[in-house]
Amino acid sequence: MLLAVVAAGPAAAVSVSDATAPDTVEVGSTVDVTYTVEDLYTNYNEWNLEGATELESVTWTVTTYDLSDSQLDKQQYNGQEFSHTLDKEGDVAMVEVRVQGTVPEWSNWSYEPAQSITLADFTESQSGGAENDLLTSTARPYTESSQAARTALDDATAAIQDAEDAGVDVTEATDRLDNARSAFNSGNFENAQDLAGDAQASAESAQQQSQRTSTLLMIGGVVVVLAILAGVGYWYLSNRETYDKLG
The missing domain is CATH 1.20.1270 (Substrate Binding Domain Of Dnak; Chain:A; Domain 2)
Known part of the structure; x- marks a missing residue:
């Protein structure tokens, strides 16, 4: 019975922080935000870190580190979406994802609730398997x-x-x-x-x-x-x- 209760409890989650993400972004400006992904293997030993954004002319830079914070690898992806495979056997303990892009022209204005653009939306997924939402980072676009x-x-x-x-x-x-x-x-x-x-x-x-x-x-x-x-x-x-x- 105890095991059943434990199994039914909430699953631990991969941690994604966005301490550097702005609250507002000016239309036409360049956004440069870095996100930190930790507690990587709480659900799976191997999975895909996927990201999406509403920014334009986007470059994703994915940098991986081991337990001693030494850099293991750095890869870049272009476009509004990316997918990067993480494997526990590869000794990856922490990931930094840097997204750089331009705030597009905006037409869907709203005073309340305020208009919002997705800077980065992260998902934990397995090929043909489960998919978990990790973090959706948004900001309010504006013009002068x-x-x-x-x-x-x-x-x-x-x-x-x-x-x-x-x-x-x-x-x-x-x-x-x-x-x-x-x-x-x-x-x-x-x-x-x-x-x-x-x-x-x-x-x-x-x-x-x-x-x-x-x-x-x-x-x-x-x-x-x-x-x-x-x-x-x-x-x-x-x-x-x-x-x-x-x-």
Whole structure:
């Protein structure tokens, strides 16, 4: 029974780290990222390390090391996919995969969730056998104009949230923000930036108006209280009992 429970437990996984992978990449720029693959034989003594990417003009450099971190081999592959065989008998203990490529032109824009490009997708596979996903490394592609529009949308979203938290009606600002998001998703970044600016201005104006109204109401309340107190004081002075102590 114990053996059955152990067998049913989750299988150990090959470790792939992407500490150098960027969160954002500019369209047209060159990406250069190195991934480290360890714990190679937790599932199989021989298997294929496969990689794929959405980058263009791609070069993969696969470098293998033994247990003493001495380099054993280095191979290069061109194209958006590669496959490299790993064998425990070859004393390979660790692998570095360097991917170099260009961020392609982008048309599938999305503000939320943000558009995403696959820098590297790694798989552990056996010929005609099982296949395990190891790591999918992604980043947000951008252009100068798309980033300016996204920043404007972020600022407008924050302004609307602040106004809403203060109890202000932000219907108009929200409608403008929705239009700005639609423009962004269509790739019309200049229009998106303008609409986002309008949405932010609307939210801030509504909040300022609400604050002015609250201030005026507070001042009006103070004036009413002071008027009441003045009236009470006048009534008291006018109606208090007066008499001549000398009689």
